[in-house]
Amino acid sequence: MKTITSCAAAVAFAAVLAMTDFASAQTTVVRTTDTTSAGTITEFSPGTIVIRSETSPEPIHYVYRKTTTYVDEAGNPVSMEVVKSGLPVTVQYVREGDQLVASKVIVRRSVTRVVPTAPVIEEKTTTTTTTTTK
Numbered sequence: 001m002k003t004i005t006s007c008a009a010a011v012a013f014a015a016v017l018a019m020t021d022f023a024s025a026q027t028t029v030v031r032t033t034d035t036t037s038a039g040t041i042t043e044f045s046p047g048t049i050v051i052r053s054e055t056s057p058e059p060i061h062y063v064y065r066k067t068t069t070y071v072d073e074a075g076n077p078v079s080m081e082v083v084k085s086g087l088p089v090t091v092q093y094v095r096e097g098d099q100l101v102a103s104k105v106i107v108r109r110s111v112t113r114v115v116p117t118a119p120v121i122e123e124k125t126t127t128t129t130t131t132t133t134k
Contacts, residue, residue, distance in 0.1 A: 041084065
């Protein structure tokens with residue numbers, strides 16, 4: 001009987017300890033939201049990308065890390081050497097404190113402006129002759 005009581009006490013004590021550890025454990029949920037911004041690179045220097053955004057009048061400064069990926073519009077990897085000033089890009093980033101950290105840089109094709117030519121106006125003259133018999 002003493003053994004059963006000792007075992008029951010040990011089990012109860014272990015349960016209390018487990019509940020105490022469980023109750024004191026905290027779950028931290030970190031939510032990050034990828035945000036995108038499109039524009040043209042005005043500066044690409046070690047650790048920093050600056051773009052002139054299509055939506056913001058002020059240049060936006062991003063930091064990039066070894067984990068930052070560089071891809072083309074189809075999602076194919078591109079070399080970091082391709083990224084340079086004057087290139088249109090879309091930057092996916094997360095905010096870490098007061099920094100905008102680029103997680104992915106999508107290199108877009110350069111947009112060339114096409115100057116529309118004058119429209120072609122085609123003029124046709126049709127002559128219809130009607131003959132009536134009396």
